[in-house]
Amino acid sequence: MTSNPPTISQTIDRYRTDFTAVLPTHINPEQWVRVTIGVIRRNPRLIEILQTNPGTMLAAMMDAARLGLEIGDTYHLVPFKNEIVGVTDYTGLIELMYRAGAVSAVKAEVVRQADRFDYSPAMDRPDHRPDWFADRGPVVGAYAYAEMKDGGVSKVVVRSQAEIEQVKDVSAAAKSNDSPWQKWPDRMALKTVVRELAKFVPTSAEHQAAATTIRPAPARTDPALDSEAAPLEINTATGEVLNEYDREDEPM
Structure with missing residues (x-):
């Protein structure tokens, strides 16, 4: 039986x-x-x-x-x-930043073709002025930064859409119909810059x-x-489980 x-x-x-x-x-x-x-x-x-x-x-x-x-x-x-x-x-990455206690605010946005966007390394943060009620056009990039509780501003991460596509291209699961790259491309653009930001602020x-x-x-x-069960390999810097199916090639 x-x-x-x-x-x-x-x-x-x-x-x-x-x-x-x-x-x-x-x-x-x-x-x-x-x-x-x-x-x-x-x-x-x-x-x-x-x-x-x-x-x-x-x-x-x-x-x-x-x-x-x-x-x-x-x-x-x-x-x-x-x-x-x-x-x-x-x-989730932003939540981990807040939990560490050093960050007062995290700013992460996609930039669209019709938006006004200005940033240079001499600026402490981008000047981003979208027209929320107009057709803003396709995504051309994304950025993220954190405001710290001590009054400072973290490194500003800015990535073009071409750079975001490069990240997508190295993701093994990106072509799957269930992949977040297919379901939520804007969220994946945001994760690309937020994940980079996480290297510069406490989590x-x-x-x-x-x-x-x-x-x-x-x-x-x-x-x-x-x-x-896959053997669990622990990243002692972040605490993440790094099994062979979830390494740095699958950002979100």
Whole structure:
């Protein structure tokens, strides 16, 4: 007699303790897991991959948990072939900047062809004046910077649309119909500049501290599931899980 495959909840429940161990203290673990299950249930491709290749799904979920980001909002599970790519949204990167406590405001905008835009390295920030009620034309670039609580302004990151397209071209999953590059190109343009900005401002202090003291996970109850899981490689500078499907080639 063939047994039924485990349900979404049963599969994720086996790792609930692991997620709880790494989630930042301001996150409610039960709510985080419920939201994640809801996101998976609404996408047949996610359900399929969870059943056939759960390791990549669970690795992406662990990455989101370590970052303290909500799946479906500030972090996305993107199907790519028979795997899951975990992608941090640009809003998630901004959230990590705010959590660190040094940033008072983050400014990130796309620039369209009809906008008035002026910036040079001698300026502390761009002069961007869009006409919100006119046809602004296609996107020609994007920029981001942070205002610091000490009154200073961070490095200003400015990228042309051609430079943003270069980032897209090196993304392995960009051509997938489920890729955020296909669904939300403006958001991806913003992530390109916000991700670059993150190199110049502090991000979540709590998360960076946790990255150097990873709590051991309890013993598994499902060896078959363990054998499919990608080994977790931790970036100690950011705390992100860097598995082979989610390295620097998949910005968002």
